[in-house]
Amino acid sequence: MQTFLQLLFAGLALGAIYALVALGFVVIYRSSQVFNFAHGEFLMFGTFLMTTFLAVGLWWWVALVLAMLATGLLGVGVERAILRPMIGRPVFVTIIMTIFIGLVLRVAVITFWGVGERGMPTPWRTDGGIRLLDAPMLFNALWALVFAGVMLVGFYLLFQRSKLGVAMRATATDQEVALGLGIPVGRVFAVSWLIAGILAALAGIFLGMFPRSVNINMSFVALAAFPAVLIGGLESPLGAVIAGLSLGVLQLLTQGYVNPMLGSFGQNFHQVLPFVLMIGFLVVRPYGLFGTREVERV
Amino acid sequence: MPDRSAVGCPGDGSGKGGRPVLEINNLEVVYNRAVLVLRGVSLTVPDGEVIALLGANGAGKTTLLRALTGLLDIHDGEVTKGRATFEGEDLFGEEPDAIIRKGIAQVMERRRILADLTVEENLLAGAYTRRDPEVRDDLEAQYARFPVLGDRRRSVAGYLSGGEQQMLAVARALMSRPRLLLLDEPTLGLAPMLVDEVARVIQELNQQGISVLLVEQNAATALAISSYGYVMETGKIVHDGPSEKLMEDEDVREFYLGLGGEGRRNYREVKHYRRRKRWLS
Numbered sequence A: 001m002q003t004f005l006q007l008l009f010a011g012l013a014l015g016a017i018y019a020l021v022a023l024g025f026v027v028i029y030r031s032s033q034v035f036n037f038a039h040g041e042f043l044m045f046g047t048f049l050m051t052t053f054l055a056v057g058l059w060w061w062v063a064l065v066l067a068m069l070a071t072g073l074l075g076v077g078v079e080r081a082i083l084r085p086m087i088g089r090p091v092f093v094t095i096i097m098t099i100f101i102g103l104v105l106r107v108a109v110i111t112f113w114g115v116g117e118r119g120m121p122t123p124w125r126t127d128g129g130i131r132l133l134d135a136p137m138l139f140n141a142l143w144a145l146v147f148a149g150v151m152l153v154g155f156y157l158l159f160q161r162s163k164l165g166v167a168m169r170a171t172a173t174d175q176e177v178a179l180g181l182g183i184p185v186g187r188v189f190a191v192s193w194l195i196a197g198i199l200a201a202l203a204g205i206f207l208g209m210f211p212r213s214v215n216i217n218m219s220f221v222a223l224a225a226f227p228a229v230l231i232g233g234l235e236s237p238l239g240a241v242i243a244g245l246s247l248g249v250l251q252l253l254t255q256g257y258v259n260p261m262l263g264s265f266g267q268n269f270h271q272v273l274p275f276v277l278m279i280g281f282l283v284v285r286p287y288g289l290f291g292t293r294e295v296e297r298v
Numbered sequence B: 001m002p003d004r005s006a007v008g009c010p011g012d013g014s015g016k017g018g019r020p021v022l023e024i025n026n027l028e029v030v031y032n033r034a035v036l037v038l039r040g041v042s043l044t045v046p047d048g049e050v051i052a053l054l055g056a057n058g059a060g061k062t063t064l065l066r067a068l069t070g071l072l073d074i075h076d077g078e079v080t081k082g083r084a085t086f087e088g089e090d091l092f093g094e095e096p097d098a099i100i101r102k103g104i105a106q107v108m109e110r111r112r113i114l115a116d117l118t119v120e121e122n123l124l125a126g127a128y129t130r131r132d133p134e135v136r137d138d139l140e141a142q143y144a145r146f147p148v149l150g151d152r153r154r155s156v157a158g159y160l161s162g163g164e165q166q167m168l169a170v171a172r173a174l175m176s177r178p179r180l181l182l183l184d185e186p187t188l189g190l191a192p193m194l195v196d197e198v199a200r201v202i203q204e205l206n207q208q209g210i211s212v213l214l215v216e217q218n219a220a221t222a223l224a225i226s227s228y229g230y231v232m233e234t235g236k237i238v239h240d241g242p243s244e245k246l247m248e249d250e251d252v253r254e255f256y257l258g259l260g261g262e263g264r265r266n267y268r269e270v271k272h273y274r275r276r277k278r279w280l281s
Ligand SMILES: Nc1ncnc2c1ncn2[C@@H]1O[C@H](COP(=O)(O)OP(=O)(O)OP(=O)(O)O)[C@@H](O)[C@H]1O
Pocket: B031, B032, B035, B037, B055, B056, B057, B058, B059, B060, B061, B062, B063, B064, B075, B076, B109, B217
């Protein structure tokens, strides 16, 4: 029972990070129909920026906010300068552009920060934690959950309850109608990329603390969040969050219980599991768990 | 059609005959830098009147509305000639939100409600350009005008019936407090009873001082509630006149009301007629 809870907590924390990444994909896709293959590189950029902010002596919380904002603004700039002019072009053009943007970012990060591993200092003790239901929960996991929770609730309120949220959803549903109602669709795009960048940086920073260190492979986490996006349904923020959390938990439980049973073959089974699930889902429910085929009655 | 266009100008009709709110002069629109779709259209909407714009599929009615509301851009269309003014201010070159703030709202063809937003969110989206605190009051006003919408304010708009969706589309447009309402085929696909309902709503709005440009293929309804009408064909105005005159006009009766003088339509004659008219115009 203790092991289970321990795995569950760690899994929830990892899942919360997946949820942040997946939500970033969904927010951008919904507003501007761009599938952002550079999302992982945004995440990596934000994380490296954080290490630099800390290295120059900024207070941790300040560094965190700055790194998130800077990554968000980078997203805004990329959308405005490179992707906005692509509107109306075939989908594969924007896909190739985002892959290209990812490559450029990767090269920039390597040039600037090198390829070595870095640590991510934390304002709390990394070996410390609390006990919950008689099982240990690391501070890292606790804070990851707290931060992700705050961001997700904040996003929910913005998206569902604010005027800007109505504008974002209107734009996602019918761009021409949104324009026709006087909604500044360009600003909606910008806000979406800002939000996605902020979420990506936060996810990267927590990933840098655990279970990985800060390195240039962390952009592949975005790949790991992919299944969450597709299982949740490309258009559904709620789906992305639920699928992200579930995948994190499932992954760690698999690592704890199933991998050992598979012997040497199963060492990395937990890493392929999300993709296996994704393929299964795509076959059975191509529009994902929460994606809708189209609410319309004519 | 020289004598037919001479029957009068808008404002001579039964309406209050105020100064023009909307004036379009010699408008030309080109799509994809290649296709000339509007070929010199002029049209006037006098203050406080309902003006009908009739025309068959592809005549360019929707294109005209896009030009007025700043939505040609996203269709790769462009105004290449002409001028349009609303209460004396130029419209072309303005962004859609600026046009709404001037006081023009539009109900697009096929209703185009935001299917996965709630009824209330649709209305709020219609008030996006407004910053004043009276938006809430206006929501209630729309619910009072359209009780079905009030009853279903929290339901997802995509599940409303076709008629309810049309009412929602109108209510949404009204949320920006327009003085000129552009309606694109609001009776399309509605049962006869609902067509009458829409007509009644338009008349009511008009009585409250909103000027209306009503684009329709349902000529009988449109002419019944408008004071003046225009008939458009392949990008040109080919007829215009006070609505009751248009309703009596043999050609309009035959081609837009389906009430030919001899009762039955003869396709060969139709084609002959069209050819002749094109040559004349
Ligand atoms: N985006 C576009 N690009 C190119 N041509 C277009 C575009 N939109 C419309 N057209 C063309 O312009 C012409 C006028 O179209 P428009 O939609 O304005 O007609 P309409 O009078 O509204 O017709 P309907 O009654 O069917 O709605 C048509 O020939 C149409 O094919």
